[in-house]
Amino acid sequence: MELLDGRALANELTQAQQMTVATLKQQGVTPKLVVVMVGDDPASAIYTQSKQRRATKIGMASELKRLSAETTEADLLAVVRQLNTDETVDGILVQLPLPKQINEDHIIRAIDPQKDVDGFSPVNIGRLWLNQPGLVACTPNGIMRLLAAHDIDVAGKNVVIVGRSNIVGRPLAALMLNANATVTIAHSRTADLKALTKTADILVAAIGKPHFFGIEDVKEGAVVVDVGINRLEDGTVTGDVDFEALKSHVSAMTPVPRGVGPMTITMLMDQTIEIAKERAKRG
Numbered sequence: 001m002e003l004l005d006g007r008a009l010a011n012e013l014t015q016a017q018q019m020t021v022a023t024l025k026q027q028g029v030t031p032k033l034v035v036v037m038v039g040d041d042p043a044s045a046i047y048t049q050s051k052q053r054r055a056t057k058i059g060m061a062s063e064l065k066r067l068s069a070e071t072t073e074a075d076l077l078a079v080v081r082q083l084n085t086d087e088t089v090d091g092i093l094v095q096l097p098l099p100k101q102i103n104e105d106h107i108i109r110a111i112d113p114q115k116d117v118d119g120f121s122p123v124n125i126g127r128l129w130l131n132q133p134g135l136v137a138c139t140p141n142g143i144m145r146l147l148a149a150h151d152i153d154v155a156g157k158n159v160v161i162v163g164r165s166n167i168v169g170r171p172l173a174a175l176m177l178n179a180n181a182t183v184t185i186a187h188s189r190t191a192d193l194k195a196l197t198k199t200a201d202i203l204v205a206a207i208g209k210p211h212f213f214g215i216e217d218v219k220e221g222a223v224v225v226d227v228g229i230n231r232l233e234d235g236t237v238t239g240d241v242d243f244e245a246l247k248s249h250v251s252a253m254t255p256v257p258r259g260v261g262p263m264t265i266t267m268l269m270d271q272t273i274e275i276a277k278e279r280a281k282r283g
């Protein structure tokens with residue numbers, strides 16, 4: 001079995017990003033990512049810190065705007081609009097979830113689609129489904145990069161994606177379709193899931209249920225992408241797939257951790273750098 005090692009690829013890409021950032025800086029443009037966090041959700045704090053750390057590591061400018069849990073929607077909209085107009089800001093990311101008094105859709109819609117590095121805005125999602133250039137959600141983007149780096153061509157393959165969230169399943173389906181795969185999206189209401197997943201040349205598990213998929217769910221020789229991140233009671237992190245059971249059955253598979261996860265932040269940096277490149281071209 002070929003291990004689809006996301007950490008190794010992420011490390012390689014990070015080094016390349018460091019060099020690109022250095023070149024951009026010589027041209028007078030420092031790529032800048034601003035992460036906005038509202039409230040003090042501990043998981044969000046960890047995610048935002050790791051984004052900050054990565055940005056700093058590759059030489060980018062990064063700023064964390066921490067707003068109180070009582071922030072109103074109007075206040076947050078004002079912050080987003082100010083960032084939209086700030087020429088030095090390339091990427092804007094509002095960490096989700098937001099407190100109840102704020103409508104997430106209103107905020108995501110307010111982010112300038114050209115700075116929407118999470119790729120969640122309706123404009124970017126529309127572009128993605130129209131197969132037009134735009135910013136793409138980072139986890140699905142990372143999956144495509146990881147498969148490509150291992151010369152796994154999705155064209156003509158039966159791809160079954162289990163999970164239909166806006167951040168993983170749906171945008172990944174669009175990317176796969178754009179890359180000429182035949183795509184099926186499954187979810188909790190899918191009838192006879194096992195029969196379906198067994199047809200997959202490439203199976204993507206993104207449901208958030210530890211070890212849900214075993215040998216009886218997967219065709220021999222298939223490629224398996226495990227997006228799930230599940231923290232068990234003993235503190236260990238595991239995916240949606242039974243890695244040990246499947247490793248002698250499939251042709252390639254991502255581990256958890258060190259598979260899809262490390263690619264997500266790497267794609268966030270990549271998109272921010274791409275936006276900064278456009279800024280450098282404008283001069």
Ligand code: NDP
Nearest residue numbers: 139163164165168187188206207208227228229260261264
């Ligand atoms: P959501 O909870 O938003 O979506 C889960 C999806 O799985 C839903 O579409 C749901 O169906 C489906 N589902 C749940 N149970 C079943 C089941 N028994 N059979 C079939 N389908 C099922 O999750 P996310 O997409 O946000 O995340 C999925 C997993 O990926 C999580 O473990 C998360 O931590 C991880 N993740 C990892 C990332 C990374 O960087 N590696 C990034 C983002 C997420 P329905 O729509 O019908 O409810």
